[in-house]
Amino acid sequence: MSNRDNKDKELSKLLKHQAWGAEPNEWFTHRVMHKLPAKRNKSALHFAWFCYIAAVVVCIGFWVWMLTVNDNSVITVRDIIYFVIALAVTIMLAISPIVAMFRRE
Numbered sequence: 001m002s003n004r005d006n007k008d009k010e011l012s013k014l015l016k017h018q019a020w021g022a023e024p025n026e027w028f029t030h031r032v033m034h035k036l037p038a039k040r041n042k043s044a045l046h047f048a049w050f051c052y053i054a055a056v057v058v059c060i061g062f063w064v065w066m067l068t069v070n071d072n073s074v075i076t077v078r079d080i081i082y083f084v085i086a087l088a089v090t091i092m093l094a095i096s097p098i099v100a101m102f103r104r105e
Helices: 002-018 028-035 042-069 077-104
Strands: none
Touching (some): 042 077
């Protein structure tokens, strides 16, 4: 270990003494910063997660209401429409994380 540490120190000194000096250029930092990718806005991501979780909670609440509280002895057109809409939203909520996962690859 000691031998390696000494070699590292010698190499460090050699590189410091033999390296070319950078010319002062006031536009270098400006050009480099403009070529970097922009930072992502995290607030939009947090809002999207909040909306997704809220939709899942509402969907679960609706299914609990539909299967327990709702009177199932009589089925109306309204019940069929609610069931179809709830089924579509449930499928969309179940598939959207899978689609997002494949889009990232």
